[in-house]
Amino acid sequence: MTGHRVLIVDDEPQILRFLKPSLVAAGYEVVAAATGGEALKAAATRAPDVIVLDLGLPDMDGKDVIRELRTWCKTPILVLSARDREAEKIAALDLGADDYINKPFGIGELTARLRTALRHAAQASGEQSRFQSGALEIDVLAHSVTWAGVPLKLTPKEFDLLAVLVRNAGRVVTHRQILTAVWGPAHTEDLQYLRVFIGQLRQKLRTTSGAPEFILTEPGIGYRLAAE
Incomplete structure (x- = not known):
């Protein structure tokens, strides 16, 4: 696939x-x-x-x-x-x-x-397609997300959202940039929609109580995937 x-x-x-x-x-x-x-x-x-x-x-x-x-x-x-x-x-x-x-x-x-x-x-x-932090591994081109080698099940939209963050790992991605990339320019104001998906994605990536927070919030601006 x-x-x-x-x-x-x-x-x-x-x-x-x-x-x-x-x-x-x-x-x-x-x-x-x-x-x-x-x-x-x-x-x-x-x-x-x-x-x-x-x-x-x-x-x-x-x-x-x-x-x-x-x-x-x-x-x-x-x-x-x-x-x-x-x-x-x-x-x-x-x-x-x-x-x-x-x-x-x-x-x-x-x-x-x-x-x-x-x-x-x-x-x-010029953007990266792979991300690894501890037990978490993401490969955008292979369309895979694993924790300690075990695949994590994401919906297509959750993966698209994660892929945008991976390609910009370590950099702030604005709400508008994410919404345009994942849902298209007709949805650039749907901030609540984006927050819901970010919450779902964070919950799936937080597989253990000691796992770090990978998706960081930049208040009023957007989100950033924490890069090691």
């Missing part, structure tokens, strides 16, 4: 019927959207790790979706389209797409491109 969430944006039902089971079998969680509007909403609310985008959408051009996403989102975008003109590829890439795959395509090529895009995104971020 990769633990990564893929947003597929395509209005062709046959493409979705082919892609979804193939990607699920490869270990990805799949979210689907059939229009540009649905894609923008899903990108804001579902926090995908990578987006696979068709350019020919019924309500707007896929390039406009890329343009809008790049005003607030750094998620890797792989364009998947039957448009094979070089000008279309250049335009999509110039707007911020990370890769371009022509239809028809093979699932092996697509999954290889997905792995590459995710790897490049992790490297380009």
Whole structure:
């Protein structure tokens, strides 16, 4: 299991019927959207790790979706389209797409491109993906959290929240930054929602009475994962 969430944006039902089971079998969680509007909403609310985008959408051009996403989102975008003109590829890439795959395509090529895009995104971020403090070990890329070697069960949102803190271990992450990264820009004011999830996460990480507090509160600002 990769633990990564893929947003597929395509209005062709046959493409979705082919892609979804193939990607699920490869270990990805799949979210689907059939229009540009649905894609923008899903990108804001579902926090995908990578987006696979068709350019020919019924309500707007896929390039406009890329343009809008790049005003607030750094998620890797792989364009998947039957448009094979070089000008279309250049335009999509110039707007911020990370890769371009022509239809028809093979699932092996697509999954290889997905792995590459995710790897490049992790490297380009300059942020760490592993955290260890005493018996606690977190590996964001492997999607694992263990205490003394025993896996801890987290919900997907709890893990997404923890991943944001791990990538910024030792640094303060503001409420707005966390809410945008985990729930999308539509939820930047939902502080109580964030506090509830932080409380749940702290309870699960506090596995023994003598365990230290890993998630520190910066009053009025946000949270910080304590780094050794």
